[in-house]
Amino acid sequence: MREVSMAMGKTGLISNIQRYSLHDGPGIRTTVFMMGCPLRCAWCSNPEALTTERQLMIFEQKCTLCGECVKVEPSISLDGQLKVDRTKIQDIEALASSCPYDVFEIIGEKMSVDTLVKECLKDEPFYRQSGGGVTFCGGDPIVQADFLLDVTKKLREKGIHVALDTSGELPWQQWKYLANEVDLILYDLKFFDQQRHLQYTQSDTKYIFENLSHLAQLGKELHVRMVLVPGINDDLEDIQKRCELLRSSQVHVTRIDLLPYHELGKGKYARLGLPYPIKMEISCVSDIEAIARQVESYGFTVVR
Ligand code: SF4
Incomplete structure (x- = not known):
């Protein structure tokens, strides 16, 4: 999976631009969905953005x-x-x-740096009124880090707040300049357990864990995101280990978002001619309150 990183020069491949987003960082935001991802999460709701091909x-x-x-x-x-x-x-x-x-x-639409900046700036009045900005997600936007670095620089020159929603699962070298340039990182932590991470995302945790230390050194603000899939990654033991990892890495976490599993992306698989990856029926629900108490016991602010 690691060869996913892409040298697209000054052109990016975008699957969607969603305006007026309220859940991808502070204020009203424009969320830009980039194509390409180093993971293959069994519950992915954006399967159209997994590869860097249209x-x-x-x-x-x-x-x-x-x-x-x-x-x-x-x-x-x-x-x-x-x-x-x-x-x-x-x-x-x-x-x-x-x-x-x-x-x-x-x-999958190819865009130049200037075209994407222009698209984002259409919503500038909303950013100003609400303290919002632009969020890059995907897929995983760090796959197109070189392109987004240029976009981010131009947006920040105009005083626009930029957030990056990433799994962190690529070598630091490939996205460190982008990480340094953005205002906020939304960091997805799916498992502590290595074996289950491999089973459900087809990737190990090496870079994800390593990069937490790099982000700590940068002093970068993180909102950690935990998608809770009932019976797969919502057990208190794994949540506890994820909290301990965050504490020991000394990364600057200002909140942890607990995101319930949903199947809203299921219809997309059929439209793309792909099988839905989760074979088992998800019949139970996560005990969000118990998980929130566990996370709060480590001193983190929880949003659910
Ligand atoms: S046959 Fe169906 S898919 Fe083909 S052009 Fe007509 S409506 Fe569209």
Whole structure:
């Protein structure tokens, strides 16, 4: 997974820009979803942003079987039902624009530094009024760290607050300048337990844990985020070890967000032609209050 880091020069690949976000840092924010991620979390709600290649979403239920797409893309068949062999698509753009009913959506837009800065600055009045700013998430934005470093510098020259939502799972060398440049880091801590981390994210914790020490040396403010998946990573023992890790690394944590698991991204997997990774049924719910008390006992401020 580590080879995911990308040399895209001054062009970034963005899956979505969400305006008026209220949960990705202080105030009203513009959240920019970057493509590419070193992890493969079993509960990921943004599977369209996992790789640094454009993706095709297919909204099959919108199809009227009109036949327009077949004229440009011979790999499609309409035998009473839309059938697309994704491996044989020749021209994704021609296909997407052929359909009058918006059945096809291409995810992944290339943008220059200046274009993305301009997009973000459209919301500047909201940042000023609310103490908000711009948050980069994904995927994991550190995959495109070189590009975002330039974007961040330009935003901060204009006095815009910038936050980075990351797992930290790439070598420090690859994103240290970006980490230094942003105002706030939203740091995702999914497990302390190595084996479960590997099982559910297909990656170990080496860089995630190491980078906490680097962030501590920078004195960078962190909001730690813990997505709680019932029966998978919400046990008090693992939460306790994560708190101890944060304390021992001496990183500057100003709050810990407890985020309940949801399945809002499930429909995207089908539209991307991917299986949903969590095979087991999640039937129980996390005891958020007990977890919050555990985290607060380490002196952290909890937001849930
Ligand atoms: S053009 Fe769109 S609506 Fe028509 S058959 Fe193709 S996918 Fe279906």
